[in-house]
Every structure is written in C-alpha cells, then in structure tokens.
Amino acid sequence: MSATTPFAAVSAARSEWLQPHRIVLIAIAAALVLSAAIFMRWDWLPKYYDLALLGIWRTIWILAVTVTLGFMLAVPLGLAQAAGPFWLAWPAKAFCTVIRGTPLLLQLWLLYYGLGSLFPQYPWIRQSELWPILRQAWPYAVVALTLSYAAYEGEVMRGAFAGVPRGQLEAARAFGMSPWKRFRRIWLPQAIHRALPTLAGETVLQLKATPLVATITVIDIYAVASRVRQDTFIVYEPLLLLALIYLIITGILVFGFRKLEAKIPSRLG
Amino acid sequence: MRRTTDIEHLLNPLLQTSAVELLAISPPGWGANLLRGLTNSIQIAVGAFGLGLAIGIAGVWGKLYGSPVVRDLMEIYTTFVRAVPELVLILLLYYAGTDLINRALEQFGYATVDISGLAAGIGVLGIVQGAYATEVIRGAILAIPQGQIEAARAYGMPPGKMLRRITLPAMLPFAIPGLANLWLIATKDTALLAVVGFNELTQETRQAGATTKAYFTFFVAAGVLYLLLTLFSNVIIGRIERWARRGMPPIAETGR
Incomplete structure (x- = not known):
C-alpha cells in the first residue's frame, strides 16, 4: 500500500x-x-496549585470512569448491531444514531438542566436515598460522557465484531465450545484487538470532551483555569498551561495504548 | 365541516400542552429563536468547514511537498490541535485572536474593532477543522495509486495541472468519508461556541429554557433539530459519495 x-x-x-x-x-x-x-505572569500559580492538582485528578477520574463504563456498554451495543435480532439491533442503532447526531454539550445540558429540573417535581425522588447524589452535578457528567463514549465506541465495536473471520467462530463451534465460551475466548478478544487502534483515538477524543463538564459546575482542570481567569484577569497563562496539561495527558494516553497494542500478538488468522 | 371540528375538539387538549405553545414560531413561543440559532449554527459550520478545507489543502501541500521546516511546523500544528480540547482552543484563539488583531490595528494607527461572533467562530473552528482535514486529505492522497501520478508526470503536466486534473479527483473517493465525518463534527462543534456566548442553537436553547424553566422541552427540541441536520447531511453525503466514486467498482461492505 x-x-x-x-x-x-x-x-x-x-x-x-x-x-x-x-x-x-x-x-x-x-x-x-x-x-x-x-x-509572563506566573505568580498566581502557588495559590492555585492544590486546586489545580485536584482538577487534574478529577479530569483523569472522569475520563477513566466514563471510558470503562462506556466500553462495557459499547460491547453489547456493538454485538447487538453486528449479530443481534432486529428487535435488539434496531434500538441499538437508533441509540448510536441519536447520540452521535447531537452535540455532547446539548446532551449534557439536557441531562443536567432538563432532568435536573424535572426530578424535584416528583416527591418520591426527592424523598429517596439517591436524592443527595442526584442534587450534585457529577452524576450527570458521568452519565452523559458514558453514553457518548458508548455510542461512538459501539459503532466501532459493531465493525470489529463483524470483521472477525467467520472461520474462527466456526472452528470454535466445531470444538464444541458453548456460545458464551465462544464469545469470551474467540469473538470478544479478536474484536477488541481489531478495535484497539480506534479505541486509542476515541479515548483521546473522550479526554477532549471532559472540559465540557465544567459548564455544569464540575470542578475539573478546565474549570480551575477558568476560575484563575475570572479571579485574576490573567487570560493567556492559565490557558497555555491548560493546553500543556492536556497535551501531556494525551501523550501519556497515546503512549500507553501503543504499549498495549504491542503487547498483544498481532498474528491473527 | 363538522367532522374537522370534532377532530379539533379531540386534539385540543393535546395541542394545548405547554410544549406546543412553547415551541410555536410566533413570539410567545420560542420556535423562531431556535430556528435563528439553527441558521447561525449552519452558517458557522459551513464557514468553518470551508476554511478548514482550505487550510487542509494548504497543510497537505506543506506536509507532502514542503521543505523540512514547513513539514515539521505542519506536524506541530496538527498534533497540537488534535491533542488539545476544542473548548480550550476556542478560548485561546478567541481571546488571543481578537487581542492580536486589535493590537496590530492599534500599531498601524487604526481604531480597534469588535470582531463579530460569527467571524471569530468561523475562524476558530476553521483552524481546528484544518488540522483534521490535513490528516484526512493527506491519507487520501497517499492512497492514490502511484502509477497515476507518475503517468501525469510522464505526460509533462505542470504541478498545478496535475493537482487539478489527477490528484484532487483521484483522492476524492478516499477523502469523502473522512471529510463527511468532519462536516458532521463541524455541525456539532458549533455548540461549543455557546460557551463563549455566541447565539447559536445550543445557546438560544439554554436562554429559552432559562426564561421559561422548560429546559427539558427545549433541549429535546434542539436535539431533534441537530439530529435532522445530521440525517439530512447523511443523505446528501451519500449522493456526493456515489458521484465521487462513479466508474469505480462498488465496495462490498458499506463500511463508513
């Protein structure tokens, strides 16, 4: 080529x-x-140092949680589209289309402002034990980012599941493997291996989506930079440092995924 | 006559639900605001995509045929833009861009200008799109069978003519899926301009929601508008792709 x-x-x-x-x-x-x-002016740095560390930690935490949960959702979404009966494939496809067809910011605000304004109208929700959690912002951020990642990655997994050579699955059946074992040992590992390069890209995109949670009052590293800007009227320095932090996290992610890809033997049938 | 009134009578309770009133086009409803936001969004998306395409073609020229320095600078540009969140880039370019232009104007003795949200939005998103477009077009050009370019050279075509007659048309089928994806990203990235206060669809929706407290209704309505835009785009993209692939063997799997 x-x-x-x-x-x-x-x-x-x-x-x-x-x-x-x-x-x-x-x-x-x-x-x-x-x-x-x-x-340039960096005298604000010591004052916001602790807050910045907390912000970085929260960004990474949100990224890790939503990528993990999103991937766990993406596997059934992809499988349903690749091999499921129509009553499973159709809803999965509709879900992926709707999430991928609308901006993440809108989904986030729909959940936070929309559901957030609907929930208090139901007394039984307000009296439930979940209410203290539902009143905070981070659950909405996690749900929105998870669904978004699941939809994009579900589409990737659909292709990956469909791309596993048929002979492999037939051989597994010939060995007398049960459907679950076939899925666990043959189909899923090969599909993940196929999806791994795209997975790295999607995860970087997910990292780039995390600053959106700052718009619903979750204090991630982006929100910390915004606060510095508002408090001190210093515009460029916090933004440049923020860009550098994201560059470093992206670099680590890309490096980590490359190591992971190298670890898996790439000779496939 | 009587029949229609019967139906109206039956539907009246449904039609008078608050959602329909809120979304009406005429002033008490907010439908006109949402549609205005949608046109703003589409304007920005079209502008940003066009600018991104122009930057992308220039960037590819630099990356494939430029001097080593140009090549490295292009690499830095695409890597930086693709690694930093759009939201951060928008703030950075929005503040830095307007600031730099005004300082330059002051230097040359002109009065400072207020850069319109539309121009700033197109500029910022265009620079972001340009980085992705560079990679898409570069991949497409590299996918052209080398023999076609060599044949063009053998015919003695000057570089400009070769680009116009061979490279661009031959790379188009390879580039269109990626570019189509970029267009869809452009339409959705316009929502990010809501954060800097530009009145595109998401911002209009939030304002409507904040005024009427019917957040849920408005955000769902805006979501439907975005979705319709995406689905409509998909139809057009399918047509363009078929046109660009004319004369080529059909692909077995519709793997887009």
Whole structure:
C-alpha cells in the first residue's frame, strides 16, 4: 500500500530524527518557553496549585470512569448491531444514531438542566436515598460522557465484531465450545484487538470532551483555569498551561495504548 | 365541516400542552429563536468547514511537498490541535485572536474593532477543522495509486495541472468519508461556541429554557433539530459519495 517512491524517501529521511533544522526548531521552542516563563505572569500559580492538582485528578477520574463504563456498554451495543435480532439491533442503532447526531454539550445540558429540573417535581425522588447524589452535578457528567463514549465506541465495536473471520467462530463451534465460551475466548478478544487502534483515538477524543463538564459546575482542570481567569484577569497563562496539561495527558494516553497494542500478538488468522 | 371540528375538539387538549405553545414560531413561543440559532449554527459550520478545507489543502501541500521546516511546523500544528480540547482552543484563539488583531490595528494607527461572533467562530473552528482535514486529505492522497501520478508526470503536466486534473479527483473517493465525518463534527462543534456566548442553537436553547424553566422541552427540541441536520447531511453525503466514486467498482461492505 505505502510502496510509494517519493514518500518512502521521506520516511527514510525521517528515521534520522535529529536533523540540523530540527535542532534550530528545538532551540526556538526552548527560547519561546523560556521567555514565556520569564516574561509572563506566573505568580498566581502557588495559590492555585492544590486546586489545580485536584482538577487534574478529577479530569483523569472522569475520563477513566466514563471510558470503562462506556466500553462495557459499547460491547453489547456493538454485538447487538453486528449479530443481534432486529428487535435488539434496531434500538441499538437508533441509540448510536441519536447520540452521535447531537452535540455532547446539548446532551449534557439536557441531562443536567432538563432532568435536573424535572426530578424535584416528583416527591418520591426527592424523598429517596439517591436524592443527595442526584442534587450534585457529577452524576450527570458521568452519565452523559458514558453514553457518548458508548455510542461512538459501539459503532466501532459493531465493525470489529463483524470483521472477525467467520472461520474462527466456526472452528470454535466445531470444538464444541458453548456460545458464551465462544464469545469470551474467540469473538470478544479478536474484536477488541481489531478495535484497539480506534479505541486509542476515541479515548483521546473522550479526554477532549471532559472540559465540557465544567459548564455544569464540575470542578475539573478546565474549570480551575477558568476560575484563575475570572479571579485574576490573567487570560493567556492559565490557558497555555491548560493546553500543556492536556497535551501531556494525551501523550501519556497515546503512549500507553501503543504499549498495549504491542503487547498483544498481532498474528491473527 | 363538522367532522374537522370534532377532530379539533379531540386534539385540543393535546395541542394545548405547554410544549406546543412553547415551541410555536410566533413570539410567545420560542420556535423562531431556535430556528435563528439553527441558521447561525449552519452558517458557522459551513464557514468553518470551508476554511478548514482550505487550510487542509494548504497543510497537505506543506506536509507532502514542503521543505523540512514547513513539514515539521505542519506536524506541530496538527498534533497540537488534535491533542488539545476544542473548548480550550476556542478560548485561546478567541481571546488571543481578537487581542492580536486589535493590537496590530492599534500599531498601524487604526481604531480597534469588535470582531463579530460569527467571524471569530468561523475562524476558530476553521483552524481546528484544518488540522483534521490535513490528516484526512493527506491519507487520501497517499492512497492514490502511484502509477497515476507518475503517468501525469510522464505526460509533462505542470504541478498545478496535475493537482487539478489527477490528484484532487483521484483522492476524492478516499477523502469523502473522512471529510463527511468532519462536516458532521463541524455541525456539532458549533455548540461549543455557546460557551463563549455566541447565539447559536445550543445557546438560544439554554436562554429559552432559562426564561421559561422548560429546559427539558427545549433541549429535546434542539436535539431533534441537530439530529435532522445530521440525517439530512447523511443523505446528501451519500449522493456526493456515489458521484465521487462513479466508474469505480462498488465496495462490498458499506463500511463508513
């Protein structure tokens, strides 16, 4: 596929990473960072240090929880669309279409403002033991982000389940495996392996969706940066630092997924 | 005559539910506001997608045929934009962009301007879309069979003509699924401009909800509008794709 002569030359040149122009670029970048550190205002940093750490922790926590829950939902959603009977496939497809067809911000506000304003009208909800939780913002954030991730990833899993070679499943049946064992040992692992590269991309997209929860008063790292801006009227410094933090988290995610992909043997039937 | 009044009588309780009144187009209802928000959203999405496409084509030119420095700068641009949340980029570019333009105007002795929300929104989302478009188009160009480009070179076509006659038409079938996805992302990303206070659909909806306290009704209505936009786009995209793939063998699986 990529046996294209001029671009092969490019990639050969790329193997030599540290070229003269790169050293110049790195020097310029270092100078920019240094001047930013010296000439911009960072005196607010010690005051908000603890809050920022809490914000980073909360961002990562929301990301981890919603990705885990979302993936657990995505597996049945994908399976229902790939192999389910129509009364399972159709609702799953409708769910994916609706969630993927509307903005996440709107879903978040629909849950938080919409359901949040409906719930108090029912006395039995207000008297239930869940009420102290439902009055907070984070459950709505977790639910909205989970559903969003499940819908996008469900679509990916549909393709992954459908793409597992038929012969593999037939061989499993010939071995006399029960349907559940077949699913657990053959179908799911191969589908996940197929979905893994997309999974990394979707997880980065999910990280990029987390700052939306700040709009419903959840204090993540984005909300901390906004608060610094409002308190001190310093605009650029918190935003630049915020961008850097997201860059680092994205880098860690991409690196982690690459390690995970390398761990799984890629020779498949 | 009597029959219709009977039906009206039967439906009256349903029609007089608050949702219908709230969503009416005429002033006591908020339907007109929502539709105005929708047109604003579509305007931004079209503008941002167009700008993103232009940036994308320029970016691909830089990435594939540019000097090493240009190539590295493009790599930094696409990596940075794709790793940082859109919301942060919007704030960063919105504040920095308007600030820089006004400072530049002051330097040259002009009066400062208030940059309209529409222009700022298109600019910001266009820069975000440009990074993704660069990657989509780059992948599509790399997917063109090399022989076609070599044949064009052998015919002695200058680069501009080769781009117009061979590269662009040949890459289109590979690029359209990715670009279609980008368009759908553009329509949904316009909602993020609500955070900087621009009156697109989500912001209008929130205002309507805040005034009437009927948040649920309005957000569901806005969701339906977004969904209709997506479904309508899908129909158009399907047509465009069929047109771009004309003369090519059909794909076995509709894997989009």
